[in-house]
Amino acid sequence: MQAAMITDDADVRARVRRILDRPRLCEEREEIWTAAAAGGGDLPHAEATYRALGAAGLLAPHWPRAYGGLHADPYAAATVAEELALHGVPDSVRVNTVDNAGATLLAAGTPEQRARHLPGMAAGTTAFAVFYTEPEVGSDLGALATRAEPTGNGWRLNGAKAWNARTSSAEFAICAARTPGGGNKYADISLFVLPLSAPGVHITAIPTINPEVFFHVRLDDVALPHDALVGRPGQGWSLLSQALGLERTGICFAGRARRWLDRLIAALRAGGRLGAAEERHALRALDARVEACRLLAWRAVQDVAERRTGASSAAAAKWWASELAQHVAWLSWELLGPPPAGSAGHPLFPDLLLAVREAPGLTLAAGTSEVLLNTVAADLLDGEDPWEREVV
Structure with missing residues (x-):
């Protein structure tokens, strides 16, 4: 018998609130706010909160159960997002990991990519950054200059990304880069899963007043395997729009x-x-x-x-x-x-x-x-x- 779909937003909201009202998670929020007031360094990640929601299937409730979700609808995901904001929980890690990177892998990732990354993302134990914007591009992602050249063993990435939040909390990133043969500024954008520990990935902080530190990332001849590509070459623009x-x-x-x-x-x-x-x-x-x-x-x-x-x-x-x-x-x-x-x-x-x-x-x-x-x-x-x- 197929499990019933969760469509009751009131039920999801009540479950999220019970978790967020746990004394330890209330203390974690107070610690984060105090750190933000003190300044200096990146805003602490609400790790205990994310793991508690993940254990209940509520960090990505709209994902399939096989990947750690509840097979719910987007209303449940929106309810979680709203409750985190109402409780003052920093949500950039969730937005980057679930709403952006996770949505991209669900839409176009290979079965191997999904099996490797999605369960940890839904559990709150794996965090992704998103490397879209660049120092001279601003909001025009169609003008990005980072390039991914095919090699005999996969891909070689060169370029720079900027204004990336929560990079210090992430192990991987979804990186947008140009690949050969697209024909116009939108048709040659592709997406890649980038391990932040890969040789050639250089990460530095950008000082701002924002409580979450932004980062500049330089990619110098970063070698990625063939299976780092998400979807097809040139599919990046449509995937970015969906995410x-x-x-x-x-x-x-x-x-x-x-x-x-x-x-x-x-x-x-x-x-x-x-x-x-x-x-x-x-x-x-x-x-x-x-x-x-x-x-x-x-x-x-x-x-x-x-x-x-x-x-x-x-x-x-x-x-x-x-x-x-x-x-x-x-x-x-x-x-x-x-x-x-x-x-x-x-x-x-x-x-x-x-x-x-x-x-x-x-x-x-x-x-x-x-x-x-x-x-x-x-x-x-x-x-x-x-x-x-x-x-x-």
Whole structure:
């Protein structure tokens, strides 16, 4: 008899919350927030949380059971993503590993690649980075310059990647590179599984205010076997577009906006300042915007779940959610100011510092606001690129 499909989001949400409410995992979050406030070094990885969710099949619930999932639908995965954001758990490792690298291997990986990597990814014991962006490319992945040349034994990679988060927590990466014979800037992009311990992989940190350190990666004659290729040569662009689906719904960004606003209101209430802040900043209206943003994100999840890949709702939701979460973070800083001396007992710090340091990158991750607005505009113009549209 076939196992029943898990479709009850309330059940998944309750199970995730029971795990995240375990005392040790609450302590792990406090340790992470404190480390973020102190600064210096990469943000600690929530390893215990990931392994606990993985043991319950909830880190990648939409994956087949054979690979460590629950054979659930994308709604369950979105529920997990939202709950992690609502609880203040850093999720870049999950996004890179499950939403991006894992989705790519599920879509086009060989049986051997899936069997080797997916169970560990779903269990929270194996982490992947994603090497897409490059120092001079920005959001235009079609302009990437890293090259993969075929050799008698496989492939040789040369190039540079930048702005890669959580590389220090990963053992492997999905790396985008150009392969010969594509014919245009999209048709010759291919993806590879890259062991970060391979000779010729040089990783250095890029100092920023972001709580998660970004990394620059130089690839010097990195030799990979034939079976490091994911899918077919030249299939990379379509795989990259598919992998961004759930991340670009904005569900985790909307979760941040909700968490940060709730924390701000709690801090203002505790300090007897809520009434004055509401009068000046219309916090009730902001609360309504955050709730509307969440509903838009869930509409985008529905489009992903029902494979409406041409819909621009995901781009719109991610744009709005990231911009709104950024606004809430800045408002928190404006109303509460920097942490006072001896702020260990403050109801918002060090959580506020994590929000403020993370906020600038929200409108860059999973597509910049400018690129997402361009996507929405093109959809409204029936696919016509607004930058090429003649202005009358």
